[in-house]
Amino acid sequence: MTTSINITKDNGLAMGLNILGLFGISAALLVAFYYQLALFDLPCPLCLLQRVGLILIGCGFLFNVRFGIKGAHYGIALIGCVVTGSIAARQMFLHILPGDAGYGSTFLGLHFYTWALLSSIIAVVAIAVMMMLGKDRSVTEETFTVSLWGKLAMVLFALMIAANLVSTVLECGGGQCADNPTFYQLLGQ
Numbered sequence: 001m002t003t004s005i006n007i008t009k010d011n012g013l014a015m016g017l018n019i020l021g022l023f024g025i026s027a028a029l030l031v032a033f034y035y036q037l038a039l040f041d042l043p044c045p046l047c048l049l050q051r052v053g054l055i056l057i058g059c060g061f062l063f064n065v066r067f068g069i070k071g072a073h074y075g076i077a078l079i080g081c082v083v084t085g086s087i088a089a090r091q092m093f094l095h096i097l098p099g100d101a102g103y104g105s106t107f108l109g110l111h112f113y114t115w116a117l118l119s120s121i122i123a124v125v126a127i128a129v130m131m132m133l134g135k136d137r138s139v140t141e142e143t144f145t146v147s148l149w150g151k152l153a154m155v156l157f158a159l160m161i162a163a164n165l166v167s168t169v170l171e172c173g174g175g176q177c178a179d180n181p182t183f184y185q186l187l188g189q
Helices: 012-037 045-067 071-094 112-133 148-172
Strands: 004-006 143-145
Touching: 012 045, 012 112, 012 148, 045 071, 045 112, 045 148, 071 112
Parallel strands: 004 143
Antiparallel strands: none
C-alpha cells in the first residue's frame, strides 16, 4: 500500500517560502524579458550569465517544491546566489568609473546588475532563514502531493527557463555573444 506525503502540512511555512521564492525568481526573469522584448534592451553576456545564476537559485527552490525540502537543494540555490552575485559585482566594477552611465536600462534608479547583486544577497539571507525553518526530509514513499501553487510556480519557472534558452540562442546565434548586442544574431539585422 502506497501512502502519500503532504509536504506542505509538515513544513508549511518553509514550503510556502520556497514556492514564494520560485515565483520571485520567475518574476525577476519576467521583468528582464519585458525590458528585453518590449523596450528592446538586449542583455549583454554578463547579464545572460546572471540569468543563469538566477535560474540556478530557482532550481534549488524547484527541487524543494517537487522533491521535498533538503539541505542539498538549498546548497544548489546558494551556489546560484554566489554565481549571480559574483557576476553582478564584476559588472558593477566595470561601470564604477566617474562619468560611466552604466550598461542598459534602470529599474527604480538601479541597473539590473545592481539589482542582481542585491537580490543574491537577500536570497542568501532568505535561504538561511528557510534552512532554519524546515528540517531535511527524505521522501522514501513513491508519491507525495505538491500544492496547486507549487505546481503553478514550477510551470512558470519551466517556461522562464525555456524562454531564456530560446532568447539566448536567438541573440547569440551559433557563436559568441556580442559585448554590446543591438540585434538578434540568429535573426539577422
